[in-house]
Amino acid sequence: MDAVLRNGIMEAVRSESFAQALRMSLTALELGHSVVEMDYDPHLMNNMYARAHGGALFALIDEAFETASQTHGTIAVALNVNVTYIRSPQPGERLRAQADETARTRKTASYDIKVTNASGDLVATCQALAYCTGKPVPFG
Numbered sequence: 505m506d507a508v509l510r511n512g513i514m515e516a517v518r519s520e521s522f523a524q525a526l527r528m529s530l531t532a533l534e535l536g537h538s539v540v541e542m543d544y545d546p547h548l549m550n551n552m553y554a555r556a557h558g559g560a561l562f563a564l565i566d567e568a569f570e571t572a573s574q575t576h577g578t579i580a581v582a583l584n585v586n587v588t589y590i591r592s593p594q595p596g597e598r599l600r601a602q603a604d605e606t607a608r609t610r611k612t613a614s615y616d617i618k619v620t621n622a623s624g625d626l627v628a629t630c631q632a633l634a635y636c637t638g639k640p641v642p643f644g
Contacts, residue, residue: 505535509577512643517571526560528567536605536613538572540564544593555592562587564601565617565630572603573613573634574641580613580634587630597621603632611636 510533517523517530517540526548532539542564549560565587573580593599600620607614617630 505533505575506577506644509575509641509644512641513571513574516643517567522563523567526563528564530567530571531600532602533571533575535575536572536608538568538575538603540568540571540601540603542599544595544597544599546595558587558589561589561599561619561628564599564619565603565628565632568601568603568617569615569630569632569634572605572615573636576608576613576636577641577644579637579639579641581637582632583612583635584633585630586632587628589628590626593621593627599627608636610638 513533514530526542528540528542531541544556549557551557601617603615603617605613606616613634613636615632619628620626
């Protein structure tokens with residue numbers, strides 16, 4: 505992957521207000537691969553049952569999906585995202601979403617995304633499909 509593109513994506517995540525609000529960090533980025541991490545903060549991310557809100561976990565998944573799908577240098581947007589929630593994280597746990605490209609055509613790309621805690625326990629899984637626009641990303 506081109507270093508200018510990689511640095512552009514990394515900087516875009518660092519300056520993205522949504523990622524900042526949830527204190528996400530992009531910790532790995534390669535062609536078709538991304539790792540995004542965040543700490544589970546129950547004061548910010550709990551639902552009405554005092555468990556992790558699915559939207560908070562989805563946000564982490566989506567950030568990994570978004571970054572992995574841009575690594576070819578063209579804008580890709582979500583067409584379909586299917587999440588399976590397996591367990592709620594414990595307060596303060598470091599969560600890690602890893603997105604890996606599993607297939608790519610000229611117009612679509614498929615991704616397998618897994619969310620784990622620091623012990624490697626599976627928190628959520630996801631299958632996602634991106635539409636590849638063919639337009640260059642604005643950074644890189």
